Amino acid sequence: MGNQLFQEARRFVEMAKSANPAETDSAVAKAKNALSSAYANSTVAEQAQLQQMQQELEQMT
Secondary structure (H helix, E strand, O other), X not given: OOOHHHHHHHXXXXXXXXXXXXXXXXXXXXXXXXXXXXXXXXXXXXHHHHHHHHHHXXXXX
């Protein structure tokens, strides 16, 4: 089944990337929160992917 928090974080990041401009700030904030929640409970490999997603969000703001 995999890491549920990791899957949720990935979903929120994808939603933020496809959000319309009026919703981008809110979507990015939710995605960052999901990334933070997922990080502590992730494997090293998942943490590397989460860091990459975090960088993608930083480029959006």
